[in-house]
Amino acid sequence: MSTSKTESKGIMNRFLDVIEKSGNKLPDPVVIFISLCGIILFASFLAGITGLSAKNPADGKVVHAVNLLTPDGFVKILTKAVENFAAFPPLGLVLVVMLGVGLAEKTGYFETVMKSTIEKAPKKIIIPVIILVGILGNSAGDAAPIVLPPIAAMVFIRLGYHPIAGLVMAYAAALGGFSASLLIGMTDALMVAFTEPATKLIDGTVKVNAAMNYYFLSASTVLLLIVAWYITTKITIPRFGSYQDPEASSNSNDDITPQERKAMHLANLSLLLSLLLFAALAIPQNGLLRNAETGSLIENSPLMAGIVPIITLLFLIPGLVYGFVAGTMKSTKQFASMLGESMSTMGPFIVIVFFAAQMLAYFSWSNLGTIIAIKGAEALQGQNGVVLILGIIILSASINMLIGSASAKWAILAPILIPMLMLLGFHPAFTQVIYRVGDSITNPITPMMPYLPLLLSYAQRYQKDVGLGTLIAALMPYSIGFAIFWSILVVIWYLLGIPVGPGGPIHLEG
Template sequence: MNSTEQQPAGDAGSERGWLNRALNFIEVVGNKLPDPAMLFLLLMVVVWILSWLLSGIQFGAQHPSTGEAITITNLLTGEQLVSFLTTMVNTFTGFAPLGVVLVAMLGVGVAEQSGYINALLKKLLAFTPKLLLTPMLILIAIVSHTAVDAGYVVVIPLGGIIFYAAGRHPLAGIAAAFAGVSGGFSANFVPSALDPLLMGFTQPAAQIVDASLSLHPLINWYFTSASCLVIVLLGWWLTDRVIEPRLANTPLDGDEDDMPEMHPIDTKESRAMWVATTVMVVGFVLLILSLIPETSPFRDPGTGQLTDFSAPIMQSIVPLIFIFFVLPGVIYGFMTGSFKKSKDVVDAMSETMGSMAYYIVMAFFCALFVAEFGRSGLGVLLAVEGGNFLRELALPGGATLFGIIILVGFVNLFVGSASAKWALLAPIFVPMLMQVGFSPELTQAAYRVGDSSTNIITPLMPYFPLVVVYCQRYVKGTGIGTLVSLMLPYSVVFLLVWSVFLIGYWMLGLPLGPGTSYVYPPAG
């Protein structure tokens, strides 16, 4: 048995009564919620009914853009139902998040299926000094978001393996990796598919108030990059000073023969990884050089700026994500033999698209709900009346932001999907906060903090049971309550400190992303 084995000072699988009751409540309530796809369908029906009930009422509220009186359109008339049917296909195919997510995932899928991403993660962790093992593991876990689910299936079990091999408690490694992958879900200095995904819901929500408003996928990039440092430092301190000492007396009772081992990448894989990475870096440098000249075709032809929403570079973010993952993925695949012919690359893309089938189904119903919510006029009415209510409360801006973060964190306990949740909340929060002067970019940043912080304590998160299984390889008695009690310190500290960080970031006026604003309408 590894040197971390100690005499037990208590039952590692025991669950405090209040925690168990809270978890049971969350699990029961969450399990009663419909599937997100069906939830959007039901909400669309609710919108139809409300549009019928409220269509004859004069509210006296005025549209913030046109100044005209807001009226509710009855969507249950024959004319409106026919319009719904005739535009259904275009509503779905024109749904903003659909194309950007699928294009980005085509590239990420090639890099993941070829083995390039896994090799890169292993290489980075293998060269890390023991002193920096925890922060490097958390950083790798954060960066793994770029490959979507790679962190859950690769980095988290690797965390346990690496800590076990280093003579440390493997559950502490799993906890640190889980905190980075899921608790720091929105902290990443590498653009990923999550950025266009969330923006795709934020933009149509903002257009409920301002139809001319346009956003780009990197509206939170500077903030999420800075958040990386916050999550790494917090996770490092919590793991080494709180979590691992708490696990000191938790014995390892898993079968040694069944405990996984970390196999280093071989010479051929290492060579392929370096060549693929070099090509990606060279490509990135060439891109940067192409942006420097004032005559660069990537600049806005009118203003010559790179950060304007209409600049070609901003419109090319998703295609660039695709290219910068396809290139190293293809090179690594052919050099290692995981790809032997061009069809293998296509098959990798196909397999990735297969994993997106559920998202496509959900996006169909979500697109219909968002479109009907906008056509009804309910979104504008809710935004204006909600904005008036917030103005009457006269809360400080920081208090409003913190309230949004806490509310999102609570909702996240019951609706685990980041995209499904933001699709529900964006049409309410974004236009409402625009009415009190908060930009869509700031509202999305607040959402990301609340959504990430409580991911690691809800059993309804799809990968939560899988993490329990990882723990049971080393401590057989690990249960849901054990894992939640292990992750609760991360969740609480992340939620509080990250919220304060966002508010401080906002008060200092640091940009959230290229060409972004904190206020609506933007100054100047």
């Protein structure tokens, strides 16, 4: 493999060069997470002995910083290490999904589909379609930042671009646009679960619902698509330059053979039939994949609980069909071998995850994240209008660098921000929108996002020496672009007084 980068030009590229060089001078990610564990433990010691605390408005209880450098803390660190690792949420999700994705890649199904797509589809629409899929992917939970980046990387190779540019674009779209969507999804239901009790602290007659942000988030989808498309074509692709694929050079025949085309058609048919089967189990009111008590497809439903194995099957089934028809998988032994090969690439990710899981556990046990969130929200009291809106966005974006889970942050901030803004005349729907914008914009660059180590492992498949600095520098323009234009959209929406969704006005009715 050989790569080349374009010369840095302009203020933005010079800024990104500084970030990249500084970031790449840092130790290996494993050592970074070990160091962060040490820093958090020392910070818990300082916070504990100084008596740092904050009152949680959700229950009125005082949250005290916990010193983990004590005999009890040491025992907890020692005895919970394996549990922290095993319970790390994305670990099982990533490994299960990679079974299906890996097989579809190893059999050649992905490659043939992409060849066919690039043959037929106008080159100009492929990039925005990938971005749109990434933004909409949050409706299916956390699958998009796992599944989409490696597919985008392969598409970029076929387009003649650097695969890491595709990885970065898909990751930024899926996580930076996490709250934007054209669909009502799991995140909407999760957010309102914390918004509703916080609303009742002030006025139990104010109604909230899962769709109350829909108008704004739909418009946000279009905005972020345009911003991400521009950044990708003007900054990301030129920055990474060209890429020479060694596999392509050894097999320069890009034509799809009749057998491959037949295999692709049958694999696509199997995918369609699988989708129809799951739809038949989900769409009827008494469908097997609905909540048996409420009939919901989103709240506590088998569909949402089983979304990971469902996605795995949607890759595994067409991969199997393609492999047997195309002749790339001729035996069950080869099938098992392909699954093993796809999982073997996850080794570096698993090692990083062990230490990342410990770091996040220490941060949670110490209560430092909760205290910082409460103190930050209290600092905003007394502000109003545009200053308050921008302050909440900055607060949410900053806390996101310390606490990765959107629901965990909202559980802390909702009882503070919702009542505070209701007393200033703002409807909870608008407060929730402001928070969701701030929470999303720093998702691509926060080290607390558990998918960042996975992105690094993907990137190292194409460039062994790539570091976190390179990835953060490439992701930074997306966070900056989303922060600027999404914040402007919030302010314009506020000034025009447009409802953010059904039952979601800007202001409380007088």
